[in-house]
Amino acid sequence: MSTDIYTASVIGGSGFTGGELLRLLAGHPGFTIQQATSHKFTNKSFGFVHPNLRNIDLRFSDPETLDPVDVLFVGAPHGVSMDRIDAFRDVAETVVDLSADFRLREAAQYDEWYDGHTRPELLEESVYALPELNRDRIADADFLACGGCNSTVTIMGLLPLFETSILDGDEQIVVDVKVGSSEGGAEGGSASHHAERSGIVRPYAPTGHRHEAEIEQELGTTVSFTAHAVDMIRGAAATCHVYPDSFPEKPDLWKAYRSVYGDEPFVRLIAGGGGVYRYPEPKVVAGTNYAEVGFELDERNERIVVFSAIDNMMKGSAGQAVHAANIALGLEETAGLEFPGLHPVGAP
Ligand SMILES: NC(=O)c1ccc[n+]([C@@H]2O[C@H](COP(=O)([O-])OP(=O)(O)OC[C@H]3O[C@@H](n4cnc5c(N)ncnc54)[C@H](OP(=O)(O)O)[C@@H]3O)[C@@H](O)[C@H]2O)c1
Missing domain, CATH: 3.40.50.720 (NAD(P)-binding Rossmann-like Domain)
Structure with a gap:
């Protein structure tokens, strides 16, 4: 050292x-x-x-x-x-x-x-x-x-599913990222003007966002990616909808995420439990280097919903x-x- x-x-x-x-x-x-x-x-x-x-x-x-x-x-x-x-x-x-x-x-x-x-x-x-x-x-x-902020938050959410072979790259993955105004930098632009930005949940890159390329390069799979600009200054939150070929049990999913992130100093696993903050939220990690990652299982649709949150800056x-x-x-x-x-x- x-x-x-x-x-x-x-x-x-x-x-x-x-x-x-x-x-x-x-x-x-x-x-x-x-x-x-x-x-x-x-x-x-x-x-x-x-x-x-x-x-x-x-x-x-x-x-x-x-x-x-x-x-x-x-x-x-x-x-x-x-x-x-x-x-x-x-x-x-x-x-x-x-x-x-x-x-x-x-x-x-x-x-x-x-x-x-x-x-x-x-x-x-x-x-x-x-x-x-x-x-x-x-x-x-x-x-x-x-990495880019949208790519980073997405990769952080999905990485354990690939590292533990719950996904092999052929599955459908839909990613929805919500991001704050500081992503646009100090110069901003007309879309970042307070009067235009305040109160919004605005799809700004419904398809074709550049960060798709990074996610695909690093995870070795295609993702269907959409980004929304929302009314916050810091933060990126990804919701990934994943349809695996073989639907896992919740304990197996916990095991997978713990095996990949258990020793990571800047990852906190948050999935369900009690209280107000039951899933990752950008506000909780604002100003810090932490990523929060969590998930829920939708048994009816055989879907894994993965949540991840970071401070984009x-x-x-x-x-x-x-x-x-x-x-x-x-x-x-x-x-x-x-x-x-x-x-x-x-x-x-
Ligand atoms: N904002 C985010 O959340 C975020 C997240 C991930 C990655 N990034 C990336 O990080 C980089 C910076 O983003 P930012 O949001 O910090 O942008 P920013 O707030 O617009 O800042 C850009 C900085 O670069 C300087 N600059 C501009 N043209 C330059 C040049 N030709 N040579 C040297 N310096 C120059 C600017 O100051 P002067 O013009 O006075 O020199 C300013 O200090 C971008 O490539 C962005 O894509 C940003």
């Missing part, structure tokens, strides 16, 4: 996930913040943009001038990493990218789901950075690509990035990430 202290910089430090990275790095025993960049806010204090970070006496710097650093976290829009990857890897021993630029392994997938790829020869070098899926590969990696991006960096650098895996969320709390 390394007790070294590593330098870390954040490209896109003024963005939503950049702010979360800075919050995590500031409280992390294994990192010191070297630099955080922003074109718009060069020379402004972190607290000018992220008021929760007013206690950090550092300022944003120009993204074109990068200091040498141990770890470079990149929280920039899609396309930036693929354009600047050589410069990023020149200054940093380890690059952790939060964008979609290096998540997919096949260039053809970028042609199908995005606008192509300018550095397809590098796609095989990056490692999909979801620790529950790829811990061993992350441990040797110096180039990590964090934490387990779905910045938290996942720091978790993966901890593993890659040989730090304590949970370092800087073990704090719980708030309760009671208003809509996050």
